[in-house]
Each structure stands twice: as structure tokens, then as C-alpha cells.
Amino acid sequence: MEFSRAAHRCRFRKGETVFLHADPALSFFILVRGAVRIHRQTSQGAEITLHIAGPGDMLAGAELFEDRKHYQANATAIEDSVLFAYSHRWIKDRMQKYPRFTMNMLTAVSRNASRATIDREHMSMLNAPQRVGCLLIQICDRYRTDPRNFSLPYSKLTFASRLGMSPESFSRALADLREVGVSVKGNRIRIADLEALDEYACGPCSIAWDCETCLRLQHRHFYQRNSEH
Amino acid sequence: MEFSRAAHRCRFRKGETVFLHADPALSFFILVRGAVRIHRQTSQGAEITLHIAGPGDMLAGAELFEDRKHYQANATAIEDSVLFAYSHRWIKDRMQKYPRFTMNMLTAVSRNASRATIDREHMSMLNAPQRVGCLLIQICDRYRTDPRNFSLPYSKLTFASRLGMSPESFSRALADLREVGVSVKGNRIRIADLEALDEYACGPCSIAWDCETCLRLQHRHFYQRNSEH
DNA sequence: CGGTCCCTTGATAAACATCAAATGCAGTGG
DNA sequence: CCACTGCATTTGATGTTTATCAAGGGACCG
Secondary structure: HHHHOOOOEEEEEOOOEEEEOOOOEEEEEEEOOEEEEEEEEEOOOOOOEEEEEOOOEEEHHHHHHOOOOOOOOOEEEEOOOEEEEEHHHHHHHHHHHOHHHHHHHHHHHHHHHHHHHHHHHHHHHHOHHHHHHHHHHHHHHHOOOOOOOEEEEOOOHHHHOOOOHHHHHHHHHHHHHHOOOOEEEEOOEEEEEHHHHHHHHHHOOOOOOOOOOHHHHHHHHHHHHHHHH | HHHHHEEEEEOOOOOOOOOOOOEOOEEEEEEEOOEEEEEOOOOOOOOEEEEEEOOEEEEHHHHHHHOOOEEEEEEEEOOOOEEEEHHHHHHHHHHHHOOHHHHHHHHHHHHHHHHHHHHHHHHOOOOOOHHHHHHHHHHHHHOOOOOEEOOOOOHHHHHHHHHHHHHHHHHHHHHHHHHEEEEOHHHHHHHEHHHHHHHHHHOOOOOOOOOOOHHHHHHHHHHHHHHHH
């Protein structure tokens, strides 16, 4: 396929830097395998994790689509990762030629925007344990793991930063979730009753009805229940 | 121009509903004049304002680009407003035909995504007075008003909700800003030293270097200073 | 004049960050 | 194997921030 032939394939080991905030934005990336943390630092040294990208995600999309000359954030591999890198020119040429391709980009960018909007809502509507609960559900959904026994894919520090809370609050929030049937040992998580956790975490979320994760969760329950008979 | 001929022109008075959350998403809108508040409600009755759209903004973009059948939020006019409404089909046909048009959409959607990301960062990095300060700067920038004497375009309740804080906190935050030279009387605001406010509010913001508002602010200072000589 | 609505102010409580200290755990070198 | 080091995590104590509850002020309007 032309799309993979034009790519410059890059590998990054866990901990390596993909690009740095304020460096010249030369490439647009598709993450093929692994995970990359997108993060920024303030002048006071505080850091915020904007996104944890997984396979299929775009990196440095804003720089390409908004014609920015410099990267808007740092990107660090948090697993051994494989990326496809493309020059801005190549992507733009391709968008000129293939409307279908551009439309797919549009869908992907719009999804990012929706996700960021939901994140913001969560910041003001959900307390720490609820946000952590929502995160656990999302992890189960994304990696198709068994909620009854899975492990956190990255460090708790990383997740705390992703949720915009201190590591201490993250730890305490996990502890609080015991009351809704979540048991934690190291980074091993067991969710006894996914539905109860969903009720607890996503109950106060204004978009739960449309939340793709929540919808898939309900599908899953539907099929589980039916397969039990 | 074809773009305005194809539009179904609609007017809404202040307070009227443009569309409702969960209603069938039939149209995509461009706001021509006025202002529209995009907001959602949780099952517990709490409400969050996602965005206050101004002239030139898109409405119901996510529904179009992500192929959603229902509106994802409520939209209420907070000023007498004029909108252009388009059917999804018309826009999609046009995107097929004109790559340039699609690219512009992409830029707009990407900007929305960036804005939402910055909002989220503000929620975790800035305290209430800083967020309010940032808002004041943005208002000055957007409406090209004189920072030394302007009035808030909408109710403080609206702005508080937009910033994800209670009206009480908004009020107190405005009062706190007196210490950096902001005086408030009713909805009349006077910013004595815009640069000082920027330093106070945007100092701890990780993206201030790239923030378009902050950059324009610096331009303005540059020209002001030069014109004083 | 009495109403409503928006806003402000004060008192209190909850949530969360911060600081400090202890624990656990993996890797390292003896 | 064991001490040792560094790092991630947990836990406790404390302080700050913000929401919440309650009451009052002021503008506008009949």
C-alpha cells in the first residue's frame, strides 16, 4: 500500500523521546505499535500529560493541520514503539488527491476533539475516584482485557498525570474504589462488578448515553447475559 | 457564492434553542452573527457549558464528521443570532468535490481540539482567579475591545459555567484580581495593566509560548510601545 | 412598593494538593 | 544470597482551594 511505502518507519525504545516541544515540526506520525505519552511542562516545572496515544493514533496532527512550525508538546515512548513518519508535504499532497483520505483525517481529528471535551467535563463533574473508575473502564475496553483480572499497562504516576491529579490522590482514589468492588494489588486490578463501577463512575457524566466506551460496555453485558443461558 | 446560497438561513432570539441534546442531528451550522452556548446536563441536573460559539464558529461539527445520528449537546442562543444551516449531505458532497474546502474544515476542527486541550490543561494547572484572568484576556482579544474599559458580553453565570466553576467562585476570583490591577463594577471591567494580568494568569500555562491570544497580546504591546515614541 | 433575578459576601465543609515518612520492589554489586 | 540503592507507591498529617449553604444587596420592572 502506498501509505506504508511512503512512511519513514521509526522505532523508539521505552523512555526515548519522539519529539520535543518547540522543536521544528517536521513530521506527522501514525503510531503503529506501542504507546506514546504526549506531555507539556510549565515554566514552573509542573508537567501535564495531554494524551496517551495507542496503536492507530495520530501524533503531531495539530501541527500539520494548523500549519504550526513547531511541535506543541513533547512525545515520549512509554513502551517500545513503532511509528510511521510522514512529511507534511506528502500528507498534504495526498489530501489534495484523495478526498476520502482527508475525510478520514477529519473524523479522527473530530474524535480527538470530542475526547478532549469529555476529559474537560470529567475534570469539573467527576471527583478523583470517579475519574479513576472511568479510566479503568476505558483500559478494559481499549485492550479488551478481562475486567476481573488485568494489570495497569503503565505506571500509576503516568495515569495520575493523565488524569490531572497527584500520585497520592490517584493512590487514594484506587483505595476508595474498593467500596464498589475494585481490588488492587500492585498493578493487578480486579473489577468484581463492571456494571456497578460504571454506575458509580459514569453516573454523573452528561454524555454517558453517547459515550462509546459505555455503549460497548452495555453490549458486552447484553451478550454476556445472553450467553449465560 | 454557492456556500451561502445553499444555506438555510435561520434566526434565533436570545434564549431560544438551536438544537437539543439527543435530538436527531439533521443539520450542520455556521454561526454568522451572535453567540450560542453549547452545553450539556447530567442526570443529576448539573450543567456544564462546553463552548461559547461566536461568529465564524461551526456548530454540530462532531455530529457531521463522526457520523452521529443525534446531537451531542444542547445549543442555546445567548444573543440574537443568525446561523447558516446545511444538510449533512450537502456538506459531504462538497467535501468530496473540493479538497480545499475539506482542508479548511480540518483546520477548524483541529483548532477546536487544541482549544479543548488547553481548556483541560487550565482546569488542572490554573486556579480560579487565573482562569478568570485568562478569560478576560481572551474576551479583549476576541472582541478587540480596549482592556482599560469594556463590559462582559454575557452574564457572569454563563462565564462561570464556561470555566467550570460555581458563580460564587467566579465572583470571588474577580475580586481577587483587584490585586493585579483589575477593577470590576457591575459587568464593567478595567484592566489597568494587561501585561501584568497576562503574567499572573498565563505564567503557569505550559503553552503560553504558543497561545495565539498571548502572542497577539505581545504584538499589541510591541506596537503600543512603539507608537508611544 | 414589592417582586424577581443576578450577583456578592460570609460561614462552613468537602476535596484535593502538599509535605513528610514509611513501605515495597527491582536491579546492582559484593 | 544479601546488603544497598533508587524509584514507585502508599499512608498520615496538614493546609489550600473551591463548592455549598445561607443571607443580603442592588438593579430592573411591574
